[in-house]
Amino acid sequence: MSNLTPVPLEYGSGFPTLLRKEVKRFYKVGFQTVAAPVLTAILYLMIFGHVLEGKEVYGVLSYTSFLIPGLVMMSVLQNAFANTSSSLIQSKITGNLVFVLLAPLSHFEFYAAYVLAAVFRGVVVGLGVFAVTAWYAPPALVYPLWILIFAFLGAAILGSLGIIAGIWADKYDQLAAFQNFIIMPATMLSGVFYSIHSLPATWQVVSHFNPFFYMIDGFRYGFFGVSDISPWDSLAIVACFFVVVSAIALRLLQKGYKLRSHQEAILLHYAF
Amino acid sequence: MSAAILIKNISKHYGALQALDDVSLKIEQGEFFGLLGPNGAGKTTLISILAGLATASKGHASILGADVQSNFRQARRQLGVVPQELVFDPFFTVRETLRFQSGYFGIRNNDAWIDEIMANLDLTGKADSNMRSLSGGMKRRVLVAQALVHRPPVIILDEPTAGVDVELRQSLWQFISRLNQDGHTIVLTTHYLEEAEVLCQRIAMLKQGKIVALDTTANLLNLYGSVKKDGEGKTDLEDVFVNIMSGNAL
Numbered sequence: 001m002s003n004l005t006p007v008p009l010e011y012g013s014g015f016p017t018l019l020r021k022e023v024k025r026f027y028k029v030g031f032q033t034v035a036a037p038v039l040t041a042i043l044y045l046m047i048f049g050h051v052l053e054g055k056e057v058y059g060v061l062s063y064t065s066f067l068i069p070g071l072v073m074m075s076v077l078q079n080a081f082a083n084t085s086s087s088l089i090q091s092k093i094t095g096n097l098v099f100v101l102l103a104p105l106s107h108f109e110f111y112a113a114y115v116l117a118a119v120f121r122g123v124v125v126g127l128g129v130f131a132v133t134a135w136y137a138p139p140a141l142v143y144p145l146w147i148l149i150f151a152f153l154g155a156a157i158l159g160s161l162g163i164i165a166g167i168w169a170d171k172y173d174q175l176a177a178f179q180n181f182i183i184m185p186a187t188m189l190s191g192v193f194y195s196i197h198s199l200p201a202t203w204q205v206v207s208h209f210n211p212f213f214y215m216i217d218g219f220r221y222g223f224f225g226v227s228d229i230s231p232w233d234s235l236a237i238v239a240c241f242f243v244v245v246s247a248i249a250l251r252l253l254q255k256g257y258k259l260r261s262h263q264e265a266i267l268l269h270y271a272f
Numbered sequence: 273m274s275a276a277i278l279i280k281n282i283s284k285h286y287g288a289l290q291a292l293d294d295v296s297l298k299i300e301q302g303e304f305f306g307l308l309g310p311n312g313a314g315k316t317t318l319i320s321i322l323a324g325l326a327t328a329s330k331g332h333a334s335i336l337g338a339d340v341q342s343n344f345r346q347a348r349r350q351l352g353v354v355p356q357e358l359v360f361d362p363f364f365t366v367r368e369t370l371r372f373q374s375g376y377f378g379i380r381n382n383d384a385w386i387d388e389i390m391a392n393l394d395l396t397g398k399a400d401s402n403m404r405s406l407s408g409g410m411k412r413r414v415l416v417a418q419a420l421v422h423r424p425p426v427i428i429l430d431e432p433t434a435g436v437d438v439e440l441r442q443s444l445w446q447f448i449s450r451l452n453q454d455g456h457t458i459v460l461t462t463h464y465l466e467e468a469e470v471l472c473q474r475i476a477m478l479k480q481g482k483i484v485a486l487d488t489t490a491n492l493l494n495l496y497g498s499v500k501k502d503g504e505g506k507t508d509l510e511d512v513f514v515n516i517m518s519g520n521a522l
Contacts, residue, residue, distance in 0.1 A: 010379075010380075011349060011377065011378040011379065012378035012379075012380065013378050014375060014377060015379050015405075016375070016378040017290060017371075017372055017374075017375025017376055017378075018375075018376060020372075020375070024364075025363050026430075028363050028364075029363075091361075094358055094359060094360075094361075094362070095357055095359035096359045096361045098325070098355055099359075099361070099372075099373055099376065099418060100376060101324070101325060102323055102324070102325070103348060103373075103376035103377055104344065104345035104346075104348040104350075104355055104377060104378070105348050105376060106345075139422075163460045178460075200397075203345075208313060256327075260324070260325050260326065260327075
């Protein structure tokens with residue numbers, strides 16, 4: 001064996017490796033993380049597209065065409081959330097998060113790696129849903145840049161929310177509650193399946209308090225050039241929401257809330 | 273020359289529980305140092321603070337001159353920690369695990385070193401096996417390999433032989449002793465006191481968050497070993513430990 005005396009090593013950032021690990025983690029279970037959500041989106045399209053066949057939205061769009069961007073964005077958002085939240089809680093519960101915490105990674109590198117991996121998974125699933133559902137009603141791509149901006153910001157927001165949920169939850173049950181009682185209703189009631197103009201006035205007002213509505217509406221504007229509200233207004237609100245959830249996630253990571261203290265709790269459990 | 277580990281007036285409390293109480297300790301480079309104490313004495317809390325997994329309520333700690341909080345990158349690059357629990361990532365193989373661990377420290381193209389560590393720990397044959405498929409002993413070896421992958425000059429082993437068979441214990445100690453001879457500083461916590469007696473040049477004993485004994489192993493045996501034996505029979509570290517912890521020490 002060679003001498004193990006420390007030799008000068010070239011140290012870079014650990015961020016690219018953590019990003020690669022997070023991407024490889026979901027890639028290794030691609031049936032569960034990519035294929036399954038694509039199938040779910042197809043089922044939504046087949047059922048709702050069939051039931052609401054002949055209905056028009058904005059007076060010019062078939063319901064199926066209207067639905068496709070919503071399903072794509074819903075898949076992007078839900079899978080971005082699932083990536084960060086499931087990775088964190090699994091690592092916390094099995095204890096292997098300690099390997100990342102022992103490394104010289106800053107809280108910002110940690111955040112960026114997890115969120116970018118979440119964006120990547122969200123976009124991969126979104127592209128899968130789009131590729132399959134577009135056969136039913138090829139949608140226009142009027143403003144592709146808006147599509148990219150809202151897809152990125154939406155996935156980054158949900159990735160950040162996944163970090164917050166993964167940090168907060170101590171067990172899978174709590175994470176499932178976060179997902180089923182907050183993320184799922186907010187997504188489903190955001191205008192994926194309908195234009196909010198079809199709602200009663202009260203529910204239209206309520207919808208404006210749901211930040212997911214602006215993500216879906218801005219994303220859909222990129223496809224058709226038509227939306228419930230101005231894409232600039234949506235962008236401003238989504239950007240503000242992104243800043244807020246990112247700041248919360250970064251603060252929790254910086255403090256090591258339920259992460260470093262969680263590892264400590266595990267160690268102390270063994271110690272006592 | 274900076275101390276390998278310097279701990280100055282560290283205190284740590286969890287609510288009303290005082291886990292560490294004004295602990296100061298200096299471990300020189302190249303030492304094989306034992307940190308002993310009963311469960312709950314504060315050993316793991318002290319290791320957590322050195323590794324950046326916990327923050328001290330008071331005091332400072334540094335690894336080779338790098339403060340573990342204000343200069344955490346440098347401190348962590350110079351420290352390898354083998355955790356007590358058999359934790360692993362079930363998604364990856366042994367080689368992937370070690371490559372990722374190397375990458376977390378920002379070290380690329382480290383395959384030659386990874387191969388060498390695996391060869392020394394008899395892991396080469398399991399390089400492409402998923403971590404889930406390994407026995408407990410093999411997982412323990414991977415934990416040691418993960419701690420060494422960034423070539424840290426200071427290595428902390430927290431109960432590395434807990435639940436490990438005799439063969440692995442012996443091969444592990446041979447390997448760790450070789451690392452120490454090559455200049456690495458080793459800090460060991462263990463409940464196997466015969467191991468500590470053979471391996472450690474100096475020992476600190478913690479009790480209820482305080483250091484109650486700190487000396488060379490030989491001096492501890494001379495000073496405290498005879499209390500129970502009354503000069504008869506061979507004194508060992510277990511006698512010393514029992515005497516000190518029970519307050520019978522001179």
